[in-house]
Structure formats: structure tokens, C-alpha cells
Amino acid sequence: MxxxxxxxxxxxxxxxxxxxxxxxxxxxxxxxxxxxxxxxxxxxxxxxxxxxxxxxxxxxxxxxxTKDIGNLLSKEHATSKRRNRAAFYHILSSIRYLARQGLAIRGHGDDSDGNFIQLLRMKAKDDDNLSSWMTRKDNSYTSPDIQNEIVELMSSHVLRVIANDLRKSPFLSIMIDETRDCANTEQVTVVVRMVTYEFDVHEQFLGMYGVPSVDAQTLTTAIKNVFERFNFSFNKLRRQCYDGASAMSGAKSGVARRILEIEPRALFTHCYGQSLNLAACDTMKQIKLLKDALDVSFEITKLLKYSPRREGIFLRLKENLPGSTATGIRVLCPTRWTVRADSLASILENFQALQETWQESIKVAHDTETKARIGVEAQMNTFDYLFGTMLGHMVLRHTDNLSRALLDKGLSAAEEQQVARMSLETLKSLRTD
Structure with a gap:
């Protein structure tokens, strides 16, 4: 069987x-x-x-x-856990608010005077549970280490969301620029640009990364690390946008050339905004009349804005002038030439108030150096300065408008070139006999 x-x-x-x-x-x-x-x-x-x-x-x-064994054994445990979570939510929301507004979490000196603690104390006035939480000596989750950890977790979450959106895009372009912070540390700013299938343009800031130097090899390695960290593929890269520095745009060993060896379709474009700034700078420096007028205007803004006493005299005289509606004096930027039109306009609008300010300032000045520097009053009375300032304002206001247009992320490269040609035709039309 x-x-x-x-x-x-x-x-x-x-x-x-x-x-x-x-x-x-x-x-x-x-x-x-x-x-x-x-x-x-x-x-x-x-x-x-x-x-x-x-x-x-x-x-x-x-x-x-199933339920938490602590909750099953004690109602007090469940109540305590609910209160702790509510208090911790206030901590999270406070840090998120300060980070969203770009405010410092901790203040000067004692941490108890910082924005974070003061914000929690203000919330505690309307929440007895939070008020009792703030009186705890330990495990209150308000220490600097906890604050930094929460900010890091929030930033990681934001970057993950941004990275997921960027990975969905069929093509990407990268823009980087190096800068030096107040601690004399070299940093690289990384921005990635994408276009969705609906042709919506997005530019996402991925962060600032410290680098030991700004040579081409180091910057290229930084870009590779960013792509590896966010799991981006170089096969999607179609454009590079940098400034004209040799380390960035060098034909033989620059960053652009090194990235092209990885992805030949990632074409390099010199930043239009910086190209415009360099063109305006070279043009103005080659014309002595404009160069001298801009140098005097820069000295005027320094004399006024860096001296509270002289600025106080200027504001008092400006208010006493009949029908004066002009704005205050704006400092002339020493590096960006495509933001100078507003500064020159403020000088022209307040010309009379400035002349009276120099006359009164000389009367109360005690040192010879200050009296010599306030000699700009004599230069302001010359025809060359007035004509040069008016001419500079006429030219730079068009380059300023062009610069703002080039910063519009919605414009394509072809549209930006068309705007530049229109600005050039406008400048040509200003020439008359």
C-alpha cells in the first residue's frame, strides 16, 4: 500500500x-x-x-x-507624551519660522536672549503647557545642539524635495560662482536650472560649499560632488554658465572644458549679466569725461553716507528746500556698473542740497583732510562734472534695465539676445549732432 x-x-x-x-x-x-x-x-x-x-x-x-505598553499601563504616561509632543511642535515651528525669515536663532552673548528663546517665551504666555515645559532644567530640547540638528534636518528635507523635482527634468543646466565670506573662506554657490515639460523654468539654489582654493580642478571636483550627492546624471547636463575668469572659462583646462570632457553636450555660456557689467566698465573707463564724473560721484556718496553728521546736515537742508520730493543719496557701487544709474540720479535730484551741505560742512570741519575731501564742491560746479554725470545717467539707466531683464529666469537665450540688441539700438538712437 x-x-x-x-x-x-x-x-x-x-x-x-x-x-x-x-x-x-x-x-x-x-x-x-x-x-x-x-x-x-x-x-x-x-x-x-x-x-x-x-x-x-x-x-x-x-x-x-496593539498599543504602547506605557499607555496601557498608565494614563499619565499617555497624557505626558501628548503634552511633550505639543511642546516640541512649538519648538519646531519656531525654528522653522526663524529659518524661513532668515533671522538669527541665537543672539549675542547669553542664549537666553536669542530670538528662538524669546519667541518660545512669547508663545508660552498663551500656552500653559509650553510655559511649564520652558521651566524644565533638562530635556527641554532647546539647546544649541538641538537647534542645529533641527535646522539640518529641515534643510535636508528641503534639498530632498528639490532634488526629486530636478531628477524629473529631462535636461539641466548648472550655474556656479565663487565668493569669499567675511571669515575669508572661499565658497562656491551652486544653482541648477531646469525646464519642465510644461516649459516652466525653475532655478533652484542647492547651497554654498566651502573649497580650499578656486582653481579649475577643485571647482570641477566640487561640481562632481554636488551631482553625486543629489544623484544627478551628467547625461542630462546641457548648459554651463560661469563668469569669464580663466579658472572657469579657460579653453584648455578651465572648469567648462573639464565638464565638456564628461558631457560634450554641456555647452558653456559666459554669464550675460557679467558680460554686460564688464562692457559697461570698460566703456566708461575709456571715456575720461565719464570716468572723472563717476570718480567724483563715488567720493560724494562716501563723504555723505559714511558721516552721520554730514548726512544729518544734508537731510535738514533737503527738507527746507521748497517742493523737494527727491529721495536720499544712494551709495555708488564700486564693482557693479549696472546698478549705478539710480545713484547718479539721486545726486542730480539733490544737486542744490549737496552744494549747501558742503558749504556748511566746511564751516564746522576742523581737520585739514576733511576740508580737502570736501573740495568736491568745486568739482561739482564745473561743466564737465555736470555734463558727465547726466551723460552717465542717460547711458547707465538703459544698461541697468537690460541687466534686470537678463536676470529674468523666464527669458530664453534667444530672447535675451534680442533684448540686448534692442538696448543697443536705443543707445544708438540717442546720438545726435
Whole structure:
């Protein structure tokens, strides 16, 4: 007589049934599974068994039916946990608010005078639970280490969301620029530009990364590290946009050339904004009349804005002039030439008030150096300065408008070139006999 076998290929004589009064029956096998020819049928039969259905039901229902053992043993534990979570939510929302507004979390000196602690104390006036939480001596989660950890977690979450959006784009372009902070540390600013399938343009700031130097090899390595960190593929890179420094745009060993070796389709474009700034700078410096007028204007803004006493005299005289609605004096930027039109306009609008300010300032000046520097009054009275300032304002206001247009992320490269041609035609039309 043939021996009977189970659905799993075991002889029934080799099966031992183990039972538990509170659990479904479980089967313990002595010799493992052997019926591999009928594997599919055997597994389907097992899915219909009572023990498999019971185990599946436990896996599904167990997470939703079980509770924290602390909550089951004590109501006070559950209440304490709910209050702690509510207090911690205030901590998170306060840090998020300060980070969103770009405000310092900690103040000068003692941390108890910082913006973060003061914001929590203000919230505690309307929340007794938070007020009692703030009186705790330990485990209040308000220390500088906890603050930094929360900010880091928030920034990581934001970067993950940005990275996920960028990875969905079929093509990317990268823009970087090096700068030096107040601690004399070289940093690289990284911005990635993308276009969605709906042709919406987005520019995402990915962060500032410290670098030991700004040579081409180091900057290229920084770009590779950013792409590796965010899991970007160089196959999607179609454009590079840098300034005209040799380390960035060098034809033989610059950053642009090194990236082209990785992805030949990543074409390099010299930043239009910097090109415009360099063109305006070279043009103005080659015309002595404009150069002298701008140098005097720069000295005027320094004399006024860096001296509270002289600026106070200027504001008082400006208010006393009949019908004066002009704005205050704006400092002439020493590096950016495409933001100088507003500064020159402020000088022209306040010309009379400035002349009276120099006359009164000379009367109260005691040192010879100050009197010599206030000699700009004589230069302001010359025809060359007045004509040069008016001419500079006429030219620079058009380059300023062009610079603002080039910063519009919605414009394509072809549209930006068209705007530049229109500005050039406008400047040409100003020439008359």
C-alpha cells in the first residue's frame, strides 16, 4: 500500500503537529520540502490552509490593534507624551519660522536672549503647557545642539524635495560662482536650472560649499560632488554658465572644458549679466569725461553716507528746500556698473542740497583732510562734472534695465539676445549732432 504524502511533499508519517491553546496549529517538518516538481500547486494549497490565513490576518491586524505598553499601563504616561509632543511642535515651528525669515536663532552673548528663546517665551504666555515645559532644567530640547540638528534636518528635507523635482527634468543646466565670506573662506554657490515639460523654468539654489582654493580642478571636483550627492546624471547636463575668469572659462583646462570632457553636450555660456557689467566698465573707463564724473560721484556718496553728521546736515537742508520730493543719496557701487544709474540720479535730484551741505560742512570741519575731501564742491560746479554725470545717467539707466531683464529666469537665450540688441539700438538712437 502506497504511503500518503502531504501537500508539501512530506510523508504523513514524518509530520509532527504542534499546537498551542492560543495560536493556530503549526507544522514542524523533520525532513524539509522535497516535492519541487509540484511547487506551484503545493504553495497554492498552503495559501488555502488555516494556519496561513491566520498568520496573514495577524500580520495585517497586529499593528492597528496593539498599543504602547506605557499607555496601557498608565494614563499619565499617555497624557505626558501628548503634552511633550505639543511642546516640541512649538519648538519646531519656531525654528522653522526663524529659518524661513532668515533671522538669527541665537543672539549675542547669553542664549537666553536669542530670538528662538524669546519667541518660545512669547508663545508660552498663551500656552500653559509650553510655559511649564520652558521651566524644565533638562530635556527641554532647546539647546544649541538641538537647534542645529533641527535646522539640518529641515534643510535636508528641503534639498530632498528639490532634488526629486530636478531628477524629473529631462535636461539641466548648472550655474556656479565663487565668493569669499567675511571669515575669508572661499565658497562656491551652486544653482541648477531646469525646464519642465510644461516649459516652466525653475532655478533652484542647492547651497554654498566651502573649497580650499578656486582653481579649475577643485571647482570641477566640487561640481562632481554636488551631482553625486543629489544623484544627478551628467547625461542630462546641457548648459554651463560661469563668469569669464580663466579658472572657469579657460579653453584648455578651465572648469567648462573639464565638464565638456564628461558631457560634450554641456555647452558653456559666459554669464550675460557679467558680460554686460564688464562692457559697461570698460566703456566708461575709456571715456575720461565719464570716468572723472563717476570718480567724483563715488567720493560724494562716501563723504555723505559714511558721516552721520554730514548726512544729518544734508537731510535738514533737503527738507527746507521748497517742493523737494527727491529721495536720499544712494551709495555708488564700486564693482557693479549696472546698478549705478539710480545713484547718479539721486545726486542730480539733490544737486542744490549737496552744494549747501558742503558749504556748511566746511564751516564746522576742523581737520585739514576733511576740508580737502570736501573740495568736491568745486568739482561739482564745473561743466564737465555736470555734463558727465547726466551723460552717465542717460547711458547707465538703459544698461541697468537690460541687466534686470537678463536676470529674468523666464527669458530664453534667444530672447535675451534680442533684448540686448534692442538696448543697443536705443543707445544708438540717442546720438545726435
Amino acid at each position: 502506497a504511503r500518503q504524502t502531504s501537500a508539501f511533499g512530506f510523508d504523513n508519517d514524518d509530520i509532527v503537529i504542534a499546537t498551542h491553546p492560543h495560536q493556530p496549529s503549526a507544522t514542524t517538518f523533520r525532513r524539509g520540502f522535497t516535492n519541487w516538481k509540484n511547487t506551484t500547486v503545493s504553495f497554492k494549497n498552503h495559501e488555502k490552509s488555516a494556519c496561513h490565513r491566520a498568520a496573514t490576518e495577524i500580520i495585517i491586524t497586529l499593528p492597528s490593534t
